[in-house]
Amino acid sequence: xxxxxxxxxxxxxxxxxxxxxxxxxxxxxxxxxxxxxxxxxxxxxxxxxxxxxxxxxxxxxxxxxxxxxxxxxxxxxxxxxxxxxxxxxxxxxxxxxxxxxxxxxxxxxxxxxxxxxxxxxxxxxxxxxxxxxxxxxxxxxxxxxxxxxxxxxxxxxxxxxxxxxxxxxxxxxxxxxxxxxxxxxxxxxxxxxxxxxxxxxxxxxxxxxxxxxxxxxxxxxxxxxxxxxxxxxxxxxxxxxxxxxxxxxxxxxxxxxxxxxxxxxxxxxxxxxxxxxxxxxxxxxxxxxxxxxxxxxxxxxxxxxxxxxxx
Amino acid sequence: xxxxxxxxxxxxxxxxxxxxxxxxxxxxxxxxxxxxxxxxxxxxxxxxxxxxxxxxxxxxxxxxxxxxxxxxxxxxxxxxxxxxxxxxxxxxxxxxxxxxxxxxxxxxxxxxxxxxxxxxxxxxxxxxxxxxxxxxxxxxxxxxxxxxxxxxxxxxxxxxxxxxxxxxxxxxxxxxxxxxxxxxxxxxxxxxxxxxxxxxxxxxxxxxxxxxxxxxxxxxxxxxxxxxxxxxxxxxxxxxxxxxxxxxxxxxxxxxxxxxxxxxxxxxxxxxxxxxxxxxxxxxxxxxxxxxxxxxxxxxxxxxxxxxxxxxxxxxxxxxxxxxxxxxxxxxxxxxxxxxxxxxxxxxxxxxxxxxxxxxxxxxxxxxxxxxxxxxxxxxxxxxxxxxxxxxxxxxxxxxxxxxxxxxxxxxxxxxxxxxxxxxxxxxxxxxxxxxxxxxxxxxxxxxxxxxxxxxxxxxxxxxxxxxxxxxxxxxxxxxxxxxxxxxxxxxxxxxxxxxxxxxxxxxxxxxxxxxxxxxxxxxxxxxxxxxxxxxxxxxxxxxxxx
Numbered sequence: 001x002x003x004x005x006x007x008x009x010x011x012x013x014x015x016x017x018x019x020x021x022x023x024x025x026x027x028x029x030x031x032x033x034x035x036x037x038x039x040x041x042x043x044x045x046x047x048x049x050x051x052x053x054x055x056x057x058x059x060x061x062x063x064x065x066x067x068x069x070x071x072x073x074x075x076x077x078x079x080x081x082x083x084x085x086x087x088x089x090x091x092x093x094x095x096x097x098x099x100x101x102x103x104x105x106x107x108x109x110x111x112x113x114x115x116x117x118x119x120x121x122x123x124x125x126x127x128x129x130x131x132x133x134x135x136x137x138x139x140x141x142x143x144x145x146x147x148x149x150x151x152x153x154x155x156x157x158x159x160x161x162x163x164x165x166x167x168x169x170x171x172x173x174x175x176x177x178x179x180x181x182x183x184x185x186x187x188x189x190x191x192x193x194x195x196x197x198x199x200x201x202x203x204x205x206x207x208x209x210x211x212x213x214x215x216x217x218x219x220x221x222x223x224x225x226x227x228x229x230x231x232x233x234x235x236x237x238x239x240x241x242x243x244x245x246x247x248x249x250x251x252x253x254x255x256x257x258x259x260x261x262x263x264x265x266x267x268x269x270x271x272x273x274x275x276x277x278x279x280x281x282x283x284x285x286x287x288x289x290x291x292x293x294x295x296x297x298x299x300x301x302x303x304x305x306x307x308x309x310x311x
Numbered sequence: 312x313x314x315x316x317x318x319x320x321x322x323x324x325x326x327x328x329x330x331x332x333x334x335x336x337x338x339x340x341x342x343x344x345x346x347x348x349x350x351x352x353x354x355x356x357x358x359x360x361x362x363x364x365x366x367x368x369x370x371x372x373x374x375x376x377x378x379x380x381x382x383x384x385x386x387x388x389x390x391x392x393x394x395x396x397x398x399x400x401x402x403x404x405x406x407x408x409x410x411x412x413x414x415x416x417x418x419x420x421x422x423x424x425x426x427x428x429x430x431x432x433x434x435x436x437x438x439x440x441x442x443x444x445x446x447x448x449x450x451x452x453x454x455x456x457x458x459x460x461x462x463x464x465x466x467x468x469x470x471x472x473x474x475x476x477x478x479x480x481x482x483x484x485x486x487x488x489x490x491x492x493x494x495x496x497x498x499x500x501x502x503x504x505x506x507x508x509x510x511x512x513x514x515x516x517x518x519x520x521x522x523x524x525x526x527x528x529x530x531x532x533x534x535x536x537x538x539x540x541x542x543x544x545x546x547x548x549x550x551x552x553x554x555x556x557x558x559x560x561x562x563x564x565x566x567x568x569x570x571x572x573x574x575x576x577x578x579x580x581x582x583x584x585x586x587x588x589x590x591x592x593x594x595x596x597x598x599x600x601x602x603x604x605x606x607x608x609x610x611x612x613x614x615x616x617x618x619x620x621x622x623x624x625x626x627x628x629x630x631x632x633x634x635x636x637x638x639x640x641x642x643x644x645x646x647x648x649x650x651x652x653x654x655x656x657x658x659x660x661x662x663x664x665x666x667x668x669x670x671x672x673x674x675x676x677x678x679x680x681x682x683x684x685x686x687x688x689x690x691x692x693x694x695x696x697x698x699x700x701x702x703x704x705x706x707x708x709x710x711x712x713x714x715x716x717x718x719x720x721x722x723x724x725x726x727x728x729x730x731x732x733x734x735x736x737x738x739x740x741x742x743x744x745x746x747x748x749x750x751x752x753x754x755x756x757x758x759x760x761x762x763x764x765x766x767x768x769x770x771x772x773x774x775x776x777x778x779x780x781x782x783x784x785x786x787x788x789x790x791x792x793x794x795x796x797x798x799x800x801x802x803x804x805x806x807x808x809x810x811x812x813x814x815x816x817x818x819x820x821x822x823x824x825x826x827x828x829x830x831x832x833x834x835x836x837x838x839x840x841x842x843x844x845x846x847x848x849x850x851x852x853x854x855x856x857x858x
Contacts, residue, residue: 048410049410050406050409050410050562051562052562052563069562070414073409073410073411074412076410078407078410080406082403083403083404083407084402084403084404084407085404086404088328088329088330089325089328093325093328097322097324097325098321100319100321100324101321101408102411102412103412106316106317145411
């Protein structure tokens with residue numbers, strides 16, 4: 001698990017990270033999101049023992065990043081947002097270099113490297129030069145390097161940036177596989193749709209400070225001030241007016257508005273009573289094709305909380 | 312193989328795997344060997360035209376080979392290491408190295424081994440070329456072994472120096488420029504000495520006669536001079552850039568100065584021990600009396616090295632945060648109050664007590680250098696007073712007593728050390744982000760642009776060569792100038808430049824000016840330290856109020 005307590009970093013007069021405190025439970029995929037310049041990479045660099053915190057502290061897998069950086073590095077795998085590679089070596093030699101750096105014993109080294117290559121689907125390219133790899137393949141290579149020493153915690157900074165759609169889908173399934181292996185994955189990304197499918201909890205930061213953190217449902221409820229946003233898709237456009245009338249006359253509905261072939265409502269009642277709203281619509285002969293609660297939509301939460309709706 | 316496997320540095324292996332495959336290495340390697348063969352053949356062509364004796368041809372060819380090798384070492388070898396660390400940072404691979412649990416010393420050591428292996432390949436591959444000289448005679452295998460030993464040692468020094476520079480600078484271009492500037496300066500120190508040693512070995516054998524005069528081969532004095540002093544100087548010189556490189560790669564700024572302090576204590580004390588051994592051995596082997604000339608030469612050399620070490624320290628500590636002493640002491644007392652007594656014996660806390668902080672570092676260097684000199688002076692005085700002195704020829708020449716003479720030399724070095732320590736501390740209080748690099752550049756440029764030309768003019772006058780002559784260029788050699796600045800006062804001739812005011816030699820002006828400016832800087836540093844302390848207190852109070 002990862003624990004941050006009052007973590008602060010100042011560059012000159014610029015407060016990059018301001019008293020950041022939250023906890024990442026073990027075995028979860030944790031999304032760390034925020035707009036550009038929010039201090040995400042700075043926080044990740046402090047967790048990865050690459051930057052010295054000005055005050056506060058952080059623990060990874062029970063080891064303090066400030067006093068035990070060596071133990072932290074052995075417990076964690078770090079994949080930076082931008083990284084370089086050594087071009088004149090083969091993929092195997094590249095991984096062998098990191099395996100040696102992590103002091104993996106010679107007996108297990110080749111097996112470990114092959115295992116990581118298999119996990120990241122690189123085994124066919126073993127003897128290819130790193131310089132000949134595409135961006136997506138280099139991302140895989142870096143992930144393979146990150147997994148070499150079998151860390152409990154993975155810190156991935158924008159791992160899906162620059163990948164094509166197929167590679168992203170594969171990457172997501174790889175992350176799920178890692179979760180199944182009971183690894184804690186701390187992932188920072190701008191592509192929120194990517195994260196919303198896989199993350200268990202998130203922390204949203206803005207201007208260096210923590211806006212909100214916790215699991216997705218809790219945040220969603222918090223961010224909507226006990227309102228649940230529901231999107232109701234209706235098959236026939238002619239019936240939308242009728243549906244709007246029905247909904248406006250229903251109790252516990254605060255706001256209703258039309259958006260193309262859907263109606264968006266803000267429901268203030270108990271979630272378990274939401275079916276009554278749907279029942280009213282069905283009784284009024286409205287052809288509903290889809291009902292989605294927007295509480296798990298990470299993009300919406302992000303937009304709401306970073307605009308100051310929750311603070 | 313598994314036994315050796317754990318001793319292989321991964322960066323060394325990666326360096327060999329990646330660089331030896333490049334075309335650049337192949338071209339440089341072949342071109343260098345071809346140039347060396349070309350120079351040897353051209354030299355042989357001209358020598359055969361002059362119908363020289365075969366032994367002379369052999370010696371001259373060996374000279375050409377050695378000079379060519381020296382040029383290769385100075386021009387090609389810096390290229391192997393001057394971008395080694397900065398290219399990792401620019402190529403965004405440095406973070407991967409750090410998080411792969413490679414310590415700063417692993418990185419520096421791996422990069423050093425990688426670059427040095429390349430250098431060794433160049434040096435060893437040119438061995439068949441020098442065999443041309445052996446065909447003509449006049450060369451001994453001993454000379455070849457010594458030359459190669461010196462070339463390997465000098466290559467190692469250059470590689471480590473360039474590594475240190477590459478760890479400090481933030482762009483590849485700047486690192487390359489700075490490396491070559493430093494190598495040119497270093498060559499101006501080293502090349503006259505190496506050239507003199509080679510010419511002397513080949514043609515004159517003056518050094519051999521000197522060794523015989525101080526006790527002969529097999530005596531402890533000669534043993535110290537040949538087998539102890541060169542490795543000592545080599546390690547003391549190579550260790551400083553190693554520490555600089557290692558310190559600048561540390562992620563966390565705490566405890567940076569610890570190794571530098573240890574470096575001072577170990578090398579300064581070893582130097583003192585070597586010179587006191589010289590003295591004591593002289594008493595027991597040469598004639599129960601100290602040789603006056605030897606005292607002067609030894610003290611000059613000893614103080615010179617102390618000055619050089621102090622200069623490295625002053626510049627090294629300039630990179631430290633200017634943390635006031637009170638702040639460190641307060642942290643210590645907080646630990647005590649919190650009841651964590653056991654922590655006192657924790658080495659990390661012990662180090663906190665010693666430093667960091669450029670102000671503390673500067674004072675540490677000054678204290679250590681004056682301590683070494685005092686031990687040296689008191690030791691010399693004690694030995695001379697109890698055992699007497701021989702060689703009155705020199706003694707009569709001096710108007711001052713021998714101890715006053717040594718004290719003046721010591722004070723010259725101390726004033727120099729004090730001035731530089733306080734100057735670098737002053738700079739680190741004022742330059743925030745890039746303090747280290749700017750402080751180094753400022754100190755070095757001050758040394759090269761102001762002090763050396765002054766010394767050059769001074770000693771040109773002292774040696775009565777103050778006329779238009781190309782040979783005067785030799786006085787611009789920093790090694791010569793720094794060495795001469797420690798020359799005995801009595802050696803100075805009574806000229807206008809040496810004695811600006813009647814009977815007050817320039818050494819006294821030197822001491823006065825440096826100490827005076829040093830004291831001004833010291834007061835400024837003290838003021839800045841107190842201001843910093845007040846600011847820290849205010850910040851702390853603010854945090855407490857917020858809570």
